[in-house]
Amino acid sequence: MKYDLNNVMSQFSVYGEYLIGVPYGTGHINDTFQVTFDQGGTIVHYILQRVNTNVFRKPEELMENFVRVTGHIGRKIREERKLHPETRHRTLEVVPARDGKPFVRDAAGNFFRCYVFVENARTYDILETTDQAYQAAAAFGRFQADLADLDGRLHETIPNFHNTPSRLAALEQAVKEDRAGRLKQVAPELDFILARRDETSRLIDLQAAGELTERTTHNDTKLNNVLIDDLTGTGCCVIDLDTIMPGLPHYDFGDMVRTGTSPAAEDETNLDLVTMRFPMFEALLRGYLAGAGSFLNPLEKSLLPFSGKLITLEIGIRFLTDYLEGDVYFKTRRPEHNLDRCRTQLKLVQSIEEQYDAMRKLTDSLS
Ligand code: ADP
Ligand code: GN1
Numbered sequence: 048m049k050y051d052l053n054n055v056m057s058q059f060s061v062y063g064e065y066l067i068g069v070p071y072g073t074g075h076i077n078d079t080f081q082v083t084f085d086q087g088g089t090i091v092h093y094i095l096q097r098v099n100t101n102v103f104r105k106p107e108e109l110m111e112n113f114v115r116v117t118g119h120i121g122r123k124i125r126e127e128r129k130l131h132p133e134t135r136h137r138t139l140e141v142v143p144a145r146d147g148k149p150f151v152r153d154a155a156g157n158f159f160r161c162y163v164f165v166e167n168a169r170t171y172d173i174l175e176t177t178d179q180a181y182q183a184a185a186a187f188g189r190f191q192a193d194l195a196d197l198d199g200r201l202h203e204t205i206p207n208f209h210n211t212p213s214r215l216a217a218l219e220q221a222v223k224e225d226r227a228g229r230l231k232q233v234a235p236e237l238d239f240i241l242a243r244r245d246e247t248s249r250l251i252d253l254q255a256a257g258e259l260t261e262r263t264t265h266n267d268t269k270l271n272n273v274l275i276d277d278l279t280g281t282g283c284c285v286i287d288l289d290t291i292m293p294g295l296p297h298y299d300f301g302d303m304v305r306t307g308t309s310p311a312a313e314d315e316t317n318l319d320l321v322t323m324r325f326p327m328f329e330a331l332l333r334g335y336l337a338g339a340g341s342f343l344n345p346l347e348k349s350l351l352p353f354s355g356k357l358i359t360l361e362i363g364i365r366f367l368t369d370y371l372e373g374d375v376y377f378k379t380r381r382p383e384h385n386l387d388r389c390r391t392q393l394k395l396v397q398s399i400e401e402q403y404d405a406m407r408k409l410t411d412s413l414s
């Protein structure tokens with residue numbers, strides 16, 4: 048094990064005997080562990096995470112956001128419990144360090160945070176049913192709605208995170224530099240992306256023109272970032288809060304479409320399996336509108352199908368950029384991993400384009 052998890056945990060306000068820590072989850076950025084304690088004969092789990100500080104340059108600010116957001120939602124849940132004691136709605140709860148801070152730095156400078164493990168719930172990398180899609184989207188929608196009355200502005204943990212034109216500019220720079228000597232392998236992917244250049248600025252142009260409003264958004268609403276309750280099947284807790292910051296709600300809905308509609312893994316190599324399943328889109332749309340609908344205006348609603356296409360293109364651009372740069376950002380397990388991921392994204396964009404009219408029609412009918 049690269050880190051002394053027992054020692055790191057001893058600096059958090061957790062009592063009992065440390066038993067074991069094991070890698071957990073399938074995230075591409077941070078290192079996540081489930082740690083187990085014996086507390087007076089009861090087995091208790093925690094999530095311990097090493098934050099990737101190459102990606103998150105100001106982790107203290109990130110944790111400030113985290114504490115503000117979970118405190119805000121926690122207060123709402125406590126009110127909800129007074130009315131509905133049976134609710135299983137949760138928020139992540141940070142375990143403070145013994146010095147009172149919401150993180151610990153180990154001797155090597157690694158940045159760790161710890162939170163309460165939510166039992167009897169799990170994440171799904173690929174959704175199995177339309178009900179799961181509905182419930183997950185409703186949870187993300189409610190999350191945005193819960194944060195609509197947050198006072199003040201959060202820190203931007205990664206500036207320009209969902210600025211699609213600047214993601215495209217980064218790709219063009221990577222093409223110019225061709226640092227890993229891989230450019231010759233990516234001509235079809237580049238052509239596909241560049242043919243859609245004009246669409247990349249559509250949302251931020253509308254924002255600049257004052258037609259779309261910045262809100263507090265999650266920005267990484269991959270479907271495996273919501274815990275689904277084993278008992279009730281509801282989306283009970285939104286997790287992975289590192290990128291919560293000011294943004295457009297579209298990118299949140301779009302990322303649900305990206306990760307929730309295809310039956311294939313993000314790194315599937317058989318592209319025939321990658322397709323946008325319309326019933327999943329419909330369930331995501333209905334769930335999201337049920338959770339968030341009250342604060343979206345008609346223009347915002349009408350752009351939801353486009354957002355699915357745009358963010359899928361954006362993540363395809365990011366995977367291709369990382370491939371050309373030599374796999375420096377996303378965790379990879381094989382040399383072509385980022386290219387494979389890029390290809391699934393572009394195939395999904397194509398599938399969305401093929402069904403776009405029907406997606407628009409459905410959205411208009413629900414608005
Ligand atoms: P990453 O940034 O690497 O994606 P996440 O915060 O999404 O990390 O956590 C990785 C995985 O750990 C999640 O997909 C989920 O399965 C699990 N997980 C995270 N937080 C909790 C929690 N509080 N309770 C239970 N499981 C959790
Ligand atoms: C990363 O951390 P994880 O795996 O939830 C990335 C997202 C991408 C996603 C692609 C901070 O998310 O933006 O959409 O991979 N997170 C960051 O799967 O870059």
Ligand code: MG
Nearest residue numbers: 074271272287
């Ligand atoms: Mg995650």
